[in-house]
Structure formats: structure tokens, C-alpha cells
Amino acid sequence: MSAIDEILEANRAFAKSFEPGPARAPRVAVVLCMDARIDPIRALGLPYGTANIIRTAGGRVVDALRSLSVSQAVLGSSEVAIVHHTECGMATMDDAGMRAKLDERGLAAPEGFVFHTFRDLEQSLHEDVAVYRASAMVRQDVPVRTFVYDVATGALREVA
Amino acid sequence: MSAIDEILEANRAFAKSFEPGPARAPRVAVVLCMDARIDPIRALGLPYGTANIIRTAGGRVVDALRSLSVSQAVLGSSEVAIVHHTECGMATMDDAGMRAKLDERGLAAPEGFVFHTFRDLEQSLHEDVAVYRASAMVRQDVPVRTFVYDVATGALREVA
Numbered sequence: 001m002s003a004i005d006e007i008l009e010a011n012r013a014f015a016k017s018f019e020p021g022p023a024r025a026p027r028v029a030v031v032l033c034m035d036a037r038i039d040p041i042r043a044l045g046l047p048y049g050t051a052n053i054i055r056t057a058g059g060r061v062v063d064a065l066r067s068l069s070v071s072q073a074v075l076g077s078s079e080v081a082i083v084h085h086t087e088c089g090m091a092t093m094d095d096a097g098m099r100a101k102l103d104e105r106g107l108a109a110p111e112g113f114v115f116h117t118f119r120d121l122e123q124s125l126h127e128d129v130a131v132y133r134a135s136a137m138v139r140q141d142v143p144v145r146t147f148v149y150d151v152a153t154g155a156l157r158e159v160a
Numbered sequence: 161m162s163a164i165d166e167i168l169e170a171n172r173a174f175a176k177s178f179e180p181g182p183a184r185a186p187r188v189a190v191v192l193c194m195d196a197r198i199d200p201i202r203a204l205g206l207p208y209g210t211a212n213i214i215r216t217a218g219g220r221v222v223d224a225l226r227s228l229s230v231s232q233a234v235l236g237s238s239e240v241a242i243v244h245h246t247e248c249g250m251a252t253m254d255d256a257g258m259r260a261k262l263d264e265r266g267l268a269a270p271e272g273f274v275f276h277t278f279r280d281l282e283q284s285l286h287e288d289v290a291v292y293r294a295s296a297m298v299r300q301d302v303p304v305r306t307f308v309y310d311v312a313t314g315a316l317r318e319v320a
Contacts, residue, residue, distance in 0.1 A: 018314030
């Protein structure tokens with residue numbers, strides 16, 4: 001069975017006993033990786049309705065700015081958490097490696113495209129705070145805190 | 161207590177009993193909204209390790225292409241599900257409304273910036289398939305299926 005057909009089957013069971021939670025306003029926007037091993041709602045204990053969860057390859061902020069802006073300006077969130085994680089696929093190669101991987105599949109990125117790979121988790125977090133700070137679309141008067149999530153232990157560590 | 165301090169407290173409890181699941185390769189990439197009411201892992205029944213979950217405002221594909229490319233070329237996923245949802249904040253206003261909301265907070269978007277609001281869920285899904293189809297960074301030889309998630313019932317409906 002295809003993964004998507006399995007999703008449809010699982011959703012039929014889910015919807016049978018579904019009850020929406022209480023209406024609440026999001027307090028925090030969390031940016032983290034799309035990694036298949038991370039369950040942010042469980043790992044970070046995010047109650048129904050309270051967190052906008054933005055997920056991108058590597059948890060990089062570069063393609064989260066539109067979403068962060070909407071979360072803050074439209075939905076009213078007023079804290080930001082940026083979470084990168086151990087064993088991240090984005091830390092296994094550089095842009096040349098990415099292009100080689102795409103080429104193997106017959107794919108190609110536009111000239112000059114940057115994949116936002118990284119080598120060091122603290123550096124990638126610092127870079128992403130800088131990307132956040134450079135944007136006029138997001139609030140500079142709210143806490144922006146950064147974390148490393150360890151996929152082996154489930155533990156979150158704050159990075160100053 | 162701040163939302164992020166609550167996250168740290170919840171994570172300490174989570175990590176105490178954490179056990180990573182079995183190592184598996186992602187089969188599917190799911191693009192969906194950052195909405196605070198959606199718990200994709202529960203709603204779509206996504207087993208540990210099997211789904212890259214990309215979340216953006218509205219579940220719009222425009223800022224998911226880098227992530228989709230990495231999911232397919234590096235991690236090997238070979239199905240795509242794009243999920244938009246009822247009662248989406250991105251369907252409540254147009255770009256002028258977005259700019260007014262940002263302005264209320266002292267924020268501003270770059271000239272020409274598009275927020276990718278929408279009015280009709282089936283149309284937004286069709287647009288996003290077109291965005292996907294126009295990219296050479298993502299596989300055109302895999303299923304790309306589109307869904308509406310109903311936040312009131314928890315049910316997923318496929319849109320042709």
C-alpha cells in the first residue's frame with residue numbers, strides 16, 4: 001500500500017474519535033526541521049492551539065520568514081523558538097554534494113540556489129538568528145531563543 | 161511562565177522516558193500548514209521515521225521546494241501529499257490585508273512580496289501543484305496528491 005493510502009486509512013480512524021481542542025491563540029512560533037524522527041508536539045509538549053509549528057529542511061529560517069510574519073502579525077504569537085537537531089541530513093554535505101544528489105535523480109537546482117547546509121549546529125543557529133534579525137517582516141521586540149534537539153535522547157538544549 | 165519555558169519543562173519530562181523508534185527511511189513528504197490546531201503525526205498516522213513533515217503558512221508549496229528537494233534527493237522519499245485546511249488564516253485576507261496587519265505591529269514586507277493568501281481551498285491546492293510541477297528541483301515521476309483537512313472534524317478529503 002502506498003504511504004499516502006496508509007495516511008488516508010489512518011485518518012479515517014483518527015477522525016472517528018476526533019474532538020477539536022479549546023479555541024486558543026498561538027503564543028509561540030517554533031521553527032524546526034522536517035526530520036521524520038521528530039514529533040514536536042510530543043517532544044516540546046505543545047498544547048492544542050498554542051504553537052505555530054513551521055518545519056523546513058534543517059529548521060532553517062530562510063524559508064520560514066513568511067510563516068513567522070503571518071504567525072506574529074495575523075495570529076498574534078509573541079515568542080520564537082528555533083530548533084536544529086543532531087544527526088541532521090543538512091549537516092552531511094555541502095551545496096556541491098546536494099547538487100550531486102539531485103543530479104543522481106535527474107533533478108537540478110537553479111543557478112546560484114543555496115541549500116543552506118551546515119556543519120556546526122551552534123553556527124547554524126547563530127546564522128538563523130541573523131536571518132531573523134535582518135527581516136523587517138518579523139517582530140524584533142519578542143524573545144527569539146535557539147535550541148539543539150538531540151534525536152538520540154529526545155532532550156532539548158538551549159544555545160545562547 | 162513564558163511559552164518557551166513551558167516547552168523546556170515539558171521536554172525534560174519527555175526526554176526522561178524517550179526511546180527513539182526504529183531506523184527507517186522516509187517514504188513520503190507531507191506539506192501542510194503551521195496551524196496550531198493540526199497534529200499531523202496523529203491526524204495522518206505517520207509512523208516514526210517515515211514522513212518528512214514540512215509546515216508553512218497555509219501549507220503553501222512556494223517555500224517548501226528546498227525541503228521537498230532535500231527530502232527526495234537526499235532522504236529518498238517518493239510520494240508527496242499537499243494538505244490545506246478549513247478555517248485557515250491565509251484565507252481570511254488578501255495581500256493588502258496582510259500588509260495592514262504587519263503595519264499594525266510596526267512590521268513591513270519587502271516591495272512586491274507575496275503572502276500567498278487564498279480564497280478557495282481547491283484553487284490553492286491546484287496552484288500549489290502547479291508550483292511543484294514548475295520546479296526542476298523536485299521529482300515529477302512520483303505521486304503528488306492533494307487534500308483538504310477539516311479542523312472541525314479531523315477528516316482528510318482528497319481533491320482531484
